[in-house]
Amino acid sequence: MEKNNLYKYIIRLADNALILGQRLSENCSKGPFLEEDLAQTNIALDYIGRAQVLFNYAAKLNNNNQTEDDLAYRRDEIDYLNFLLVEQANQDFAYIIARQFYYSAFDCLLYNELTKSKDETLASIAKKSIKESNYHLTHTIDWVIRLGNGTDESKHRLQNAIDALWTYTGEMFEQDEIDLNLSKNNIAPNALDFKANWLNTISTTLKNATLKLPENSFMMFGGRNGKHTENLGHILSEMQYLQRAYPNATW
Amino acid sequence: MVNSKLNSHQVFNLISEIPDPEIPVLTIRDLGILRDVKWDNNNYNVTITPTYTACPAIPFISNEIKRILNEYGIYNCEINISYEPAWTTDWLTKEAKLKLKQYGIAPPLHSSCAKKIGAESQIHCPRCNSNKSTLLSNFGSTACKALYKCNSCEEVFDYFKCH
Ligand SMILES: [Zn+2]
Secondary structure: OHHHHHHHHHHHHHHHHHHHHHHHHOOOOOOOOHHHHHHHHHHHHHHHHHHHHHHHHHHHHHOOOOOHHHHHHOOOHHHOOOOHHHHOOOOOHHHHHHHHHHHHHHHHHHHHHHOOOOOHHHHHHHHHHHHHHHHHHHHHHHHHHHHHOOOHHHHHHHHHHHHHHHHHOHHHHOOOHHHHHHHHOOOOOOHHHHHHHHHHHHHHHHHHOOOOOOOOOOOOOOHHHOOOOHHHHHHHHHHOHHHHHOOOOOO | OOOOOOOHHHHHHHHHOOEOOOOOOOEHHHHOOEEEEEEOOOOEEEEEOOOOOOOOHHHHHHHHHHHHHHHOOOOOEEEEEOOOOOOOHHHOOHHHHHHHHHHOEEOOOOOOOOOOOOOOOOOOOOOOOOOOEEEEEOOOOOOOEEEEEEOOOOOEEEEEOOO
């Protein structure tokens, strides 16, 4: 039971990294200018590397001959446990930044707590990842401020994206039995403990960007339990194409 | 050449000169990627650590290690990829930092990342040594580098980020 909880928790972490990494990589060669294109691609690569390490660990925990590739490429939509936020479509550059902003602010706090995990493997992965997460957040905050204080068009677009994606932020702080069990055993934090901290980063940054903090309180849930928006299906159809068309293909 | 009598220290030396594929002026020992070699009565256990979780050089380096050891008749080697302790720019030796600079990459300024990221404004241009430079992007040509522009000679250069 304990091991099952940890397995599912690791899969959730890995899926967030994989799906966001995949989303960002869709943008490769489409960045607004070369340096930003490289930045987005670098961030995508960080996430995919993180997913790989986490899947590798999950596969070991499960002990049923699954490999990291089975987990990444050979599951069905309902088996993916990522946040709805990270699967949301790129739409325009403002959406990419808004999604990254909400997620990175959360990710930094979460992985910082995970460095103290009683589970040594998870703690060591977190110690490696947190350094990367900090760069992602700094970079994204720069963009929020730049677009918010930019032209009327950039401000308007970012405010739009900030408002549209807000409804997916509540899920990051949802705590179910798995989370509670792991936090009781000091393996993972209770995300509610750093929610105020997250909100502080978000509201301070938005203020500096002369943007408004969204007010609607309706939140969407489901991703963490395999109930996704239509976006995930589209991601998987592209991401899994090769493994589905040529099963067990290798490099 | 069959050789089962090499001790782990000798094996370490054999593979320590493998150049990093992305910064070939540095070896995997200079960078601190090669951590340890141990003999466990069956295998040489080689421990390496990636600079970044997604460091694409790791499979290349693993293959190089095996290839070189095979040349010495060693086939019983296990490569462990370790994440703890996490790789840090603190492991770059003084010589490594000098080599980086001569290669045209500004070496990391201070130890690790205790400081707030982005505040590394006093980066010296590796070409003209000017300390006036502007950050162009925190993400450069590879995950471990940022892109700067020298305000004096106007050359764009890579900076090895503190990590
Ligand atoms: Zn210069």
